[in-house]
Amino acid sequence: MAYTAADVKNLRERTGAGMMDCKKALDENGGDFESAVDSLKAKGLAAAAKKSSRTAAEGLVGVAVNGTTGVAVEVNSETDFVAKNEQFQDFVRKTTEVALALPSDDVEALKSAAYPGGGTVAEKLTGNVATIGENQQVRRMKHVAVGQGAIVPYMHNAQAANLGKIGVLVALESAAPREVLEPLGKQLAMHIAAAFPQALDAEGLDPEVIARERKVAEEKASESGKPAEVQAKMVDGAVKKFAKENALLSQLSVFDNKTPIADFVAKAAKDAGAEIVLKDYVRFQLGEGIEKEASDFAAEVAAAVKG
Numbered sequence: 001m002a003y004t005a006a007d008v009k010n011l012r013e014r015t016g017a018g019m020m021d022c023k024k025a026l027d028e029n030g031g032d033f034e035s036a037v038d039s040l041k042a043k044g045l046a047a048a049a050k051k052s053s054r055t056a057a058e059g060l061v062g063v064a065v066n067g068t069t070g071v072a073v074e075v076n077s078e079t080d081f082v083a084k085n086e087q088f089q090d091f092v093r094k095t096t097e098v099a100l101a102l103p104s105d106d107v108e109a110l111k112s113a114a115y116p117g118g119g120t121v122a123e124k125l126t127g128n129v130a131t132i133g134e135n136q137q138v139r140r141m142k143h144v145a146v147g148q149g150a151i152v153p154y155m156h157n158a159q160a161a162n163l164g165k166i167g168v169l170v171a172l173e174s175a176a177p178r179e180v181l182e183p184l185g186k187q188l189a190m191h192i193a194a195a196f197p198q199a200l201d202a203e204g205l206d207p208e209v210i211a212r213e214r215k216v217a218e219e220k221a222s223e224s225g226k227p228a229e230v231q232a233k234m235v236d237g238a239v240k241k242f243a244k245e246n247a248l249l250s251q252l253s254v255f256d257n258k259t260p261i262a263d264f265v266a267k268a269a270k271d272a273g274a275e276i277v278l279k280d281y282v283r284f285q286l287g288e289g290i291e292k293e294a295s296d297f298a299a300e301v302a303a304a305v306k307g
Contacts, residue, residue, distance in 0.1 A: 003031035011036055012081075012133075021133045040131070059083055059136070061167035061284045062096035063153040070151035070169040071100045072282045073110075073141045078134040088136070089160050091128055095121055096162070099141045107138055144171040144280045150178055152185025156193040168192050169282040176274040184268045184276070190254070191261065192283050197248035200280060205243055213242045248281065 003026045011022040011033065021040060029035035059076040060083050073096045075088075082088050098113050098121060111122035119127075121138065129136050144151060149172045157165035168189040172181045199205045217238035221231035244250045249262040259267075261278070269276035 003033075007031070007033060011040075019133075059286060060089065060092045060159060060163045061155075061165065061286050062092045063155060063162050063167040063169055063282075064096045064100045065151045065153050065169070066100055068147065068149065068151060069100065069143060069145040070153060070171070070282075071096060071102075071141060071143045072167045072169055072284045073099050074139045074167075074284050074286065076137045076139050076287065077132075078136075082132055082134050082136070083159055085132060087128065088132060089163055091124060092163055093160075095124075095138060100143075102143075105140075105142050107141060110141060111138060140284070142282045142284070144169050144282055146171050146173040146279055149174040149176075149276075149279075150181035150185055152182055152189055154186060154189030154193065156190075165286045166193050167282070167284045170278070171280040172276055173279045174269070174272075174274055174276040176269070176272040176276055180268070180272045180274075181276070184265070187255070188261070188265070188278065188281075191251070192248065192281055194254045195248075195251050196283065196285075197251055197281075198246045200247065200278070201249050202243040202247045205247060210239065210243070214239050249278065 007026060008019060008022050011026065012019055022036070025036035025039045026033075029039055058078060058080045059074065062073045062075070064071055073092070075092045075095060077083060077088060094116050095110070098115065099110050102109060102113060111120065111125070113121055115121045115124040125136055125138065152170045152172065153162065154168040154170070155162060155164040155166070156168070159165075170185040170188045170192065172185055172188075174181060198209065214235060217235040218231075220238070221234040224231065224234065226234070249260065251261050253259045253261060253264050265276055265278050
């Protein structure tokens with residue numbers, strides 16, 4: 001029984017299995033669609049290990065909040081196609097909930113933790129790799145917490161509730177009521193998603209990043225031909241400017257491009273009649289720092305069917 005590229009695509013959508021696995025299943029079952037579905041379901045975990053070395057730069061970020069604690073988790077897959085798979089989304093959602101209950105940001109501890117329904121997170125992940133047909137990795141996690149106040153989540157480019165491409169958590173320490181903190185946190189989270197701060201304040205910036213910026217500034221200053229003392233001031237000014245633009249509290253609000261975030265929070269506190277401290281934040285952007293591989297899914301399907 002012959003099959004087409006559309007059959008491969010439909011089988012992938014039906015099972016979530018990898019494209020080549022779908023083609024092979026159709027080949028082995030004479031093009032019979034339902035038999036191919038059964039074959040893919042019956043496949044053991046043998047294929048999972050072969051996929052673990054492939055680049056996983058897509059996937060989803062998940063966020064979860066419980067009272068005054070929140071966590072963000074990034075789980076990667078090879079293609080954006082998998083991020084739309086309900087099985088994968090359910091895994092990310094449940095894994096994020098598991099992470100929320102853990103006391104640290106240790107990914108290995110998360111993998112070893114019990115997964116809802118049985119087994120561990122790592123074992124469930126291995127099963128997903130086998131059935132979905134792509135390498136997947138739990139990449140990172142981070143908690144934020146306050147003694148009192150609110151943890152406000154925000155998801156930019158959401159794929160589903162609390163799942164998407166850029167996940168943000170804002171930790172506000174305050175005795176102010178939640179109806180005050182929630183909208184403030186949402187505004188701050190939207191700023192964080194857009195402005196990509198590298199630390200809460202200047203002191204929190206990575207010393208290696210600051211050192212690189214200073215080196216670049218020194219090279220530019222040396223080309224000016226100005227006296228050494230002037231060059232030194234140029235370098236210090238450039239480094240301070242970088243720190244101001246990349247530390248959250250000193251960044252200018254994206255809403256008016258003139259109010260520092262520290263002042264934005266201070267005004268909200270004054271209006272609320274209660275102290276509000278922006279204690280911490282998380283910003284996870286899917287795949288940041290991972291070198292991605294370009295691909296043309298339609299071309300891959302057509303090539304696979306042709307053999």
